[in-house]
Amino acid sequence: MSSKFLSLTALAASLVLTGCASMAPTYERPASPVAQQWPVPQTTGEQAKAADIAWREFFTDPKLQTLISQALANNRDLRVALLNVERAQAQYGVQQADSLPTVAAGAGQTATRAPGGTITRQYTTTLGVSAYELDLFGRVKSLNDAALQRYLATDDARRSAQISLIAQVAGGYLTLAADQERLRLAEQTLLARQDGLRLTQRLQGAGVSSTLDLRQAEIAAETAQSDLASLTAQVAQDRHALELLVGQPLTAAQWPAAGTDAPVTQLAELSAGLPSDVLLTRPDVQQAERTLQAANANIGAARAAFFPRISLTASAGTASGELDGLFRSGSGLWSFMPQVSLPIFDAGRNSANLKIANVDRDIAVAQYEKAIQGAFRDVADALAARATLGQQVASQQRLVAQTQDALRLAEARFQQGLDSRLSTLDAQRTLYGAEQGLINARLAQQVNRVTLYKALGGGVQATQSAS
Known part of the structure; x- marks a missing residue:
């Protein structure tokens, strides 16, 4: 579990360093x-x-x-x-x-009732980066x-x-x-x-x-x-x-x-x-x-x-059907969702x-x-x-x-x-x-x-x- 959080932290740090010089014209003071x-x-x-x-x-x-x-x-x-x-x-x-990337922590519970009356619960904790744009x-x-x-x-x-x-x-x-x-x-x-x-x-x-x-x-x-x-x-x-x-x-x-x-x-x-x-x-x-x-x-x-505009969403955390099992071995989860948006037709x-x-x-x-x-x-x-x-x-x-x-x-x-x-x-x-x-x-x-x-x-x- 700790290695995943370290990996996510390293990913966030690398995103901060990502980017390039501005495409603005070189500024020259007018005469x-x-x-x-x-x-x-x-x-x-x-x-x-x-x-x-x-x-x-x-x-x-x-x-x-x-x-x-x-x-x-x-x-x-x-x-x-x-x-x-x-x-x-x-x-x-x-x-x-x-x-800078926005890093947020979250915790939640999902309860589901099946037709037979069985109720299942899912507890999660996550730490992630949401829609960070690579500049x-x-x-x-x-x-x-x-x-x-x-x-x-x-x-x-x-x-x-x-x-x-x-x-x-x-x-x-x-x-x-x-x-x-x-x-x-x-x-x-x-x-x-x-x-x-x-x-x-x-x-x-x-x-x-x-x-x-x-x-x-x-x-x-x-x-x-x-x-x-x-x-x-x-x-x-x-x-x-x-x-x-x-x-x-x-x-x-x-x-x-x-x-x-x-x-x-x-x-x-x-x-x-x-x-x-x-x-x-x-x-x-x-x-x-x-x-x-x-x-x-x-x-x-x-x-x-x-x-193109590239944005990244990534998270890592734990999930368990029992609250006291969130941090047990094998409960870890992670997700990584890069998105690329390329303008093709925008009506000018x-x-x-x-x-x-x-x-x-x-x-x-x-x-x-x-x-x-x-x-x-x-x-x-x-x-x-x-x-x-x-x-x-x-x-x-x-x-x-x-x-x-x-x-x-x-x-x-x-x-x-x-x-x-x-x-x-x-x-x-x-x-x-x-x-x-x-x-x-x-x-x-x-x-x-x-x-x-x-x-x-x-x-x-x-x-x-x-x-």
């Missing part, structure tokens, strides 16, 4: 459909690569660091991405199980390879979602800070215009100022009041959006301070490197390539379907499946190339904006200083009776617009740093180590 250099010339010198900078090193604001940590722990979209990875891992485990043409191996690439692609999607979430939290934080600064500016402007309106009312009552001056002052005050109401609602919406990203309610102490002049990221310039660097670091590009490799492996499985099913696999591979190539082009554009756009945003901020700062001086001169001329109140109101409106423009320019500069960090695969090394 990159983008330029070899960025459209905007890059400065030379020692610059840090975004992929090597962890997000805690890049984002220096303590409040923002706390919010990002909370988002990584509580954001529901990221949680779904993590669960998708676990699901893909389990699916790969299911597919991988097909490459002579690599069909199972190709399916395993495809499942592995899909699992890895899902993990790439998780890493991409994590990088995007970090950038979204940072962008939301900066936007909230800028809108809070706009709100504070609107409050100060409203107070100033209300003071001007009261002054104009006194002057108009004394016959010094015209009704037109009064109406202009009223319009300016109402405009500021409208801006204040709109920005109050906008700040509340910004806070709600940030809470959704973080995944939990936030306290007032966690909101950013109003202002865009304090940087929340490191000031060192990021190295854009070469476009090929993006292919090596961005998880979304890697995900597209994994999908392409899975489609390539599926071609091997479709090709193998044209060849295998050919159609092979065509589908080839088309799926071509689709995956196009999607991979599009992912590269999208990544190239993300970086190129961020670099183009970076080249001019510093100039915009500096120009806007000069504009604010000039309009402040113009307002001072207009108020002095009005007090001396040289100009009407309209000149002062016009100078106030110009200053208000210039100050808003400065807030927008500073916000755009901060957001650009975050966008470039994300586009260059910022923090990808940290996401890999976290997984």
Whole structure:
């Protein structure tokens, strides 16, 4: 009896080693459909690569660091991405199980009653391998390879979602800070215009100022009041959006301070490197390539379907008419049932499946190339904006200083009776617009740093180590 079980075990072990190389086409990475250099010339010198900078090193604001940590722990979209990875891992485990024989033990009893009333019983115990496919043409191996690439692609999607979430939290934080600064500016402007309106009312009552001056002052005050109401609602919406990203309610102490002049990221310039660097670091590009490799492996499985499929079923055990005789000498039994299935006529099913696999591979190539082009554009756009945003901020700062001086001169001329109140109101409106423009320019500069960090695969090394 023991020799039969040993023979069956040896048979199962030999089946594990059976198989051949996959019939999938040799994978070759498609040529990159983008330029070899960025459209905007890059400065030379020692610059840090975004992929090597962890997000805690890049984002220096303590409040923002706390919010990002909370988002990584509580954001529901990221949680779904993590669960998708676990699901893909389990699916790969299911597919991988097909490459190994399934060994099962069984025990049973069969009772039969003859016409004369005689009852016979048969007790059996078996250990066997059921319908194990000899992977002579690599069909199972190709399916395993495809499942592995899909699992890895899902993990790439998780890493991409994590990088995007970090950038979204940072962008939301900066936007909230800028809108809070706009709100504070609107409050100060409203107070100033209300003071001007009261002054104009006194002057108009004394016959010094015209009704037109009064109406202009009223319009300016109402405009500021409208801006204040709109920005109050906008700040509340910004806070709600940030809470959704973080995944939990936030306290007032966690909101950013109003202002865009304090940087929340490191000031060192990021190295854009070469476009090929993006292919090596961005998880979304890697995900597209994994999908392409899975489609390539599926071609091997479709090709193998044209060849014979051999499966083996074998078992060994004991049988006895009495329960206590199962393991007595001479009670052993065994069976061996190989099966060969050769496709002869399938109405073109295998050919159609092979065509589908080839088309799926071509689709995956196009999607991979599009992912590269999208990544190239993300970086190129961020670099183009970076080249001019510093100039915009500096120009806007000069504009604010000039309009402040113009307002001072207009108020002095009005007090001396040289100009009407309209000149002062016009100078106030110009200053208000210039100050808003400065807030927008500073916000755009901060957001650009975050966008470039994300586009260059910022923090990808940290996401890999976290997984």
